[in-house]
Amino acid sequence: MVKVQGSERQPESGSLQFEIDAGLLFQLGEQLVARRSIALAELVKNAYDADATKVTVLLENVTHPYGTIIVEDNGTGMTFEQVRDHWMRIATDDKVRNPISPVYGRPRTGAKGIGRFAARRLANKLILHSVARRDDGIKEKIVVEFDWKERFKPGQTLTEIPVTYERKIVDNSAPTGVMLYLEDARDVWDEEDIIELQRDLLSLVTPFPQDSVRPPKARKRYRSDPGFSMRLEVPEFPKYEGELGDQFLAAAWGKLRGYIDKKGTPRYHLDIRMTEESLDFVPEEERFEDLIGARFRIHFFVYKSDYLRDFDFGVRDAQRMGREQGGVRIYLDGFRVFPFGDPGDDWLKLDEVRAGRTGRLIIPPEELQLAEDRILGRPWLLTPGNNQVFGIVAISQHQHRGTRDRGIQINVSRERLVENEAFYQLRHFVQLGIYWMTIQYARVTAEERAARKKIRRPSVPEIIDQAQDVIRASEELVPESQREILHVLDYAKERAQAEEEEHISELAMLRVLATTGTMINMMNHQLRAVVDGIRAIQTDLSELRPHVMSKARDKFDEIVRRIRDWREMVTRQVSQLGFILGPDTRVRRRRLALREVMENVTNPLSLYMRDFGIELRNEVPANLRTPPVFEAELHAVLLSLFSNALKAVRDKEVSKITVKASEQDDGLHIFMLDTGVGIEPERREEVFKPFVTTSTPDLILGVGTGLGLKVVRDILETYGGTARFIDVEEPWKTCIEIILPRGG
Numbered sequence: 001m002v003k004v005q006g007s008e009r010q011p012e013s014g015s016l017q018f019e020i021d022a023g024l025l026f027q028l029g030e031q032l033v034a035r036r037s038i039a040l041a042e043l044v045k046n047a048y049d050a051d052a053t054k055v056t057v058l059l060e061n062v063t064h065p066y067g068t069i070i071v072e073d074n075g076t077g078m079t080f081e082q083v084r085d086h087w088m089r090i091a092t093d094d095k096v097r098n099p100i101s102p103v104y105g106r107p108r109t110g111a112k113g114i115g116r117f118a119a120r121r122l123a124n125k126l127i128l129h130s131v132a133r134r135d136d137g138i139k140e141k142i143v144v145e146f147d148w149k150e151r152f153k154p155g156q157t158l159t160e161i162p163v164t165y166e167r168k169i170v171d172n173s174a175p176t177g178v179m180l181y182l183e184d185a186r187d188v189w190d191e192e193d194i195i196e197l198q199r200d201l202l203s204l205v206t207p208f209p210q211d212s213v214r215p216p217k218a219r220k221r222y223r224s225d226p227g228f229s230m231r232l233e234v235p236e237f238p239k240y241e242g243e244l245g246d247q248f249l250a251a252a253w254g255k256l257r258g259y260i261d262k263k264g265t266p267r268y269h270l271d272i273r274m275t276e277e278s279l280d281f282v283p284e285e286e287r288f289e290d291l292i293g294a295r296f297r298i299h300f301f302v303y304k305s306d307y308l309r310d311f312d313f314g315v316r317d318a319q320r321m322g323r324e325q326g327g328v329r330i331y332l333d334g335f336r337v338f339p340f341g342d343p344g345d346d347w348l349k350l351d352e353v354r355a356g357r358t359g360r361l362i363i364p365p366e367e368l369q370l371a372e373d374r375i376l377g378r379p380w381l382l383t384p385g386n387n388q389v390f391g392i393v394a395i396s397q398h399q400h401r402g403t404r405d406r407g408i409q410i411n412v413s414r415e416r417l418v419e420n421e422a423f424y425q426l427r428h429f430v431q432l433g434i435y436w437m438t439i440q441y442a443r444v445t446a447e448e449r450a451a452r453k454k455i456r457r458p459s460v461p462e463i464i465d466q467a468q469d470v471i472r473a474s475e476e477l478v479p480e481s482q483r484e485i486l487h488v489l490d491y492a493k494e495r496a497q498a499e500e501e502e503h504i505s506e507l508a509m510l511r512v513l514a515t516t517g518t519m520i521n522m523m524n525h526q527l528r529a530v531v532d533g534i535r536a537i538q539t540d541l542s543e544l545r546p547h548v549m550s551k552a553r554d555k556f557d558e559i560v561r562r563i564r565d566w567r568e569m570v571t572r573q574v575s576q577l578g579f580i581l582g583p584d585t586r587v588r589r590r591r592l593a594l595r596e597v598m599e600n601v602t603n604p605l606s607l608y609m610r611d612f613g614i615e616l617r618n619e620v621p622a623n624l625r626t627p628p629v630f631e632a633e634l635h636a637v638l639l640s641l642f643s644n645a646l647k648a649v650r651d652k653e654v655s656k657i658t659v660k661a662s663e664q665d666d667g668l669h670i671f672m673l674d675t676g677v678g679i680e681p682e683r684r685e686e687v688f689k690p691f692v693t694t695s696t697p698d699l700i701l702g703v704g705t706g707l708g709l710k711v712v713r714d715i716l717e718t719y720g721g722t723a724r725f726i727d728v729e730e731p732w733k734t735c736i737e738i739i740l741p742r743g744g
Contacts, residue, residue, distance in 0.1 A: 036187055037200040039118035043071045043180060044201060044230060050075030050178065051103035053226050057201065058233040062189040069122055069182040076103060077132030077176040080142050080167050087128075088163070105222030123182035124149035130178045131170060139174055142167045149184070194237050198247075199313055201230060248321065249390065251311045252299035253441065256391075258433040264289035268433045274307065275444060281436050283365050288429050290407065290422045291395065296430055298328060298391030300384055300437060322387035328430065330393045330417070332410060337417060346386060348431055354385045361435045362428065371439050379442030384434070393430060460496040464489050534567040569607055589628035594670070595620040597631070598659055601638045605646065612650050617658040624661055626668055627740050633715050637723075640708040641672050641736055648676025654731055667721065667741035678733035684725040688713050716740065 040057060047055040052075030061067040078087060099108050119126045126146040133139050144165040146152070151161055189197075233241050249255075250273075257269045266288060268281040288294070301307075301322060303315050328348060329341030339345045346352055353361050360380045364372060372379055397408050408426070409418040417423050458466075468489050471482055541560050548556045598618050602609075609616055626634065642657070649655040652675060660671045679687060688709045713723045721740045728735035 035196075035200075036122060036189070036193065037197040039121045040069070040071070040197060041200050042118040047071070047073030047075055047178065048106065048228055049101055049108040050077065051101045051106065052177065052228065054229045054231065056231045056233060059189065059194075060235065062185055062187075062234075063236050065185075065188060066183075067185040067189070069180075069185055071180040071182070072177065073179075074175060074177040077178055078130045078142070079132045079134050079140065080165075082132070083128070083130065083142055083144060083165075103223055104225035106225065119146070119180065119182060120148050120152075121186070123186055124184040125182070127181040127183065128178070129181070131174055131176050133176060139170050139172055139176070140167055141170045141174070191237055194234055194240050198232060198240050199317055201232060247311070248313075248318075249299050251301070251308055251313075251318065252390070253302040253307055254300045254437060256298045256300060256433055256437045257296070258298075258429065259295045260288050260291050260293060260429065262292055263287075264292055266429055266432060268436055270437055270440060272440065272444065279440060281367075281433075283367055283432065285365055286432065288425045291425055291429060294393070294395045294426065294429065296328070296391060296393040296433070298389050298430075298434065298437075300441070301326075301388050301390070302441075303388070319387070322390075326385075326387040326390055328386075328389055328391040328393060330395065330426075332395055332397055332408070332417070337410060339416070341386075341391075343386075348386070348427060348434070350384060350386050350389070350434070353380075353383045361438070362431050364435060365432075368436060368439060371443075375439070375442050375446055377442075377446075379439055380435070382442050382445070383438050389434070393426070395426065461493050464493040464496065530570060534563060534570065538563050538567060589630055591625045591628055592631060592634065593622075594624050594626050594661055594668070595622050597626075597634060598638060601635060601642055605642070608646065612646075612655065614646065614649055614655040614657065617656070620659055620661045620670075624663065624668070627719070627742055629719060629740065637712050637715055637738065638670075640712050641723075641738075644708065645672055645674040645676065645734070648734060649674050652676060656731070658732075667739055670738040670740075671735055672738075673728060673732045673735045675731050676733050679725055681727075687725075688723075 044055055044057065050073065052073035055071065055073040058070040058072070059067065060070070062069065100106065101108055125148060128142070128144040128146070130142045130144075131139060132142075142165060144163060146163060151163075187193075229243055231241075231243055252273065254270055254272045259267050261267060264287045266283060266286055270279045270281070271277070272279070301318060303319050303322070305315055308315060308318060323343065327341035327343065327345065330337040330347075340347050349361065353359075361383050395408055397410065407420075408422045409420065410416070411418060417426075468486055471477065471485050471489070474482065477485070538560060541556075541563070545553065545556060545560075595618060598620055602616055602618070608614075645657045649657060654675045656675045658673045660673070662669055709723070716722055716738060719740055721738065723736060723738050726735050726737050
């Protein structure tokens with residue numbers, strides 16, 4: 001087709017080219033780096049990728065319009081060709097093609113070339129100064145100016161906008177690096193903005209500047225990495241200035257150091273920030289003769305707001321740092337030995353102890369045992385996890401050579417140490433110090449609790465007494481008004497005393513239940529051992545079957561079947577205990593298949609139902625799902641109601657339980673019906689009060705505490721729901737209804 005405009009004829013075919021509007025830079029900057037603090041963090045990442053060992057972020061006059069931001073690093077800088085071919089090229093894949101930095105072998109953090117957009121987001125003008133060594137060995141300085149506001153206006157073609165630069169040769173002694181001058185800042189910064197910036201920059205920095213992140217297999221190709229430190233300078237807010245890694249470590253509860261002297265004796269020193277104590281510990285009977293000169297430094301964090309109130313980051317920020325950077329790393333002759341100290345690596349067995357899979361971290365020497373005995377409770381339960389410790393251990397393959405079986409040795413793959421006698425000594429050396437620190441932490445917290453008890457707050461009845469004394473002494477109140485106020489206060493005092501007595505009883509029961517929880521953990525551990533034992537017996541018996549006389553094989557097979565049935569039953573019990581106690585069921589809310597959850601609740605009690613002739617019908621539709629809930633909480637609600645129903649129908653002529661559910665306008669409704677003893681209508685609300693129970697003691701299901709229904713309703717009310725008894729027709733005696741609103 002030919003398009004005709006007047007008498008001019010246009011060609012029928014040809015080629016077109018994309019053109020990029022200059023407004024794209026601003027749009028990308030806004031979309032990719034909407035937050036100013038993240039934009040600055042991207043510029044810092046560029047410095048890290050350029051093998052810088054330090055970077056300074058300076059904000060000047062940013063509390064007023066037209067402020068200045070300067071980001072300066074001592075990295076390798078950019079040559080003219082690198083600026084032209086990579087920095088000036090949008091969507092370059094340079095970091096994809098070259099994922100490792102050239103000097104220290106760092107895995108590069110950036111991949112999308114966001115840095116230039118970050119600069120556009122922060123200020124209207126950028127002046128880039130770079131000093132770099134060219135391929136011919138000569139150092140060159142490049143200055144490039146980007147006037148985003150005046151030159152890069154929407155409507156202009158990006159590739160046609162000239163960018164001015166200057167380049168010149170500099171002395172060979174001139175330091176390399178990049179300095180970014182961001183002039184005419186687009187935003188005004190206040191104190192909250194600086195705090196946010198500090199938090200975001202903090203997440204980029206390892207707490208230990210000397211920590212190497214170089215891939216272990218590439219060590220021989222690269223120089224030893226001295227680390228990466230970051231400094232924030234804000235003259236208008238001087239309290240937020242300084243080295244960010246140091247600022248984080250300063251929030252530690254305590255700093256532990258360990259050293260092995262020339263005789264092989266370990267020496268430990270602990271500085272406790274909160275109490276300003278400096279303590280020393282020298283276990284004279286311990287010897288580490290294969291590790292003379294080994295040392296470590298560990299910062300111990302307690303993630304409680306009381307310990308972080310003097311710092312500009314909160315508990316969640318510190319916990320995130322703990323998850324990402326926590327652990328004790330090992331350095332062999334100055335090089336990091338991977339993966340010791342990485343997330344998930346538990347070479348010191350700290351997480352194993354925290355999870356309760358083992359008892360104490362170590363068998364304590366006599367000095368520690370005596371200190372431990374002076375502290376009430378079980379202080380070893382306070383052993384920190386890997387996410388609470390930030391530390392390094394320094395050893396030497398040359399200094400700690402020893403014999404082939406005893407000296408420090410690294411695997412052929414250059415990852416992990418050979419687990420020989422020297423390695424076990426190293427682990428024990430560090431564990432011993434951590435255990436001593438744990439005992440000191442238990443002592444300090446016990447002393448803090450005792451001090452808090454001495455500062456007793458007056459009770460509500462005592463406060464009312466004081467108020468009454470003030471009223472009686474008042475000369476401004478007429479006698480009639482005075483009597484009315486005192487009467488009201490007397491009534492309030494009676495109510496307060498009654499509630500206080502109720503809370504004391506409830507607290508006593510909760511303490512008992514807390515102890516029961518510990519016992520359940522122990523039982524779960526023991527039951528798993530029983531399952532393993534039964535499985536081994538079943539295997540042994542199966543191997544013996546060919547040797548059993550043919551006339552006895554039927555009886556033999558029956559015994560093996562019964563053993564298998566018992567093993568399966570115990571396995572179901574163990575799996576449910578593990579489910580209830582597991583962390584995953586309390587991590588996040590999820591929509592759950594209700595029928596499946598109900599089966600998980602009832603299956604472990606199948607033997608009980610069989611022995612007492614109880615019929616259970618699970619009539620929950622297979623496709624019905626709950627609103628978002630914590631699985632452990634829903635499990636607790638259903639288990640409490642189901643156990644009550646079992647007690648109610650046991651020994652009845654008709655022993656039936658049915659569970660139904662439906663989706664209604666106001667949310668999910670669950671109904672549990674039983675043919676038990678029933679509850680009088682006038683008592684339906686009373687049984688939801690604490691310590692009120694109608695169930696009879698049961699040898700298997702236990703004695704009712706009177707807290708079950710209260711806990712059920714409390715859990716449901718956190719979701720905006722409730723539990724209540726409703727009328728029901730024969731043959732049913734009781735029906736309890738659970739309501740879970742949409743959206744949980």
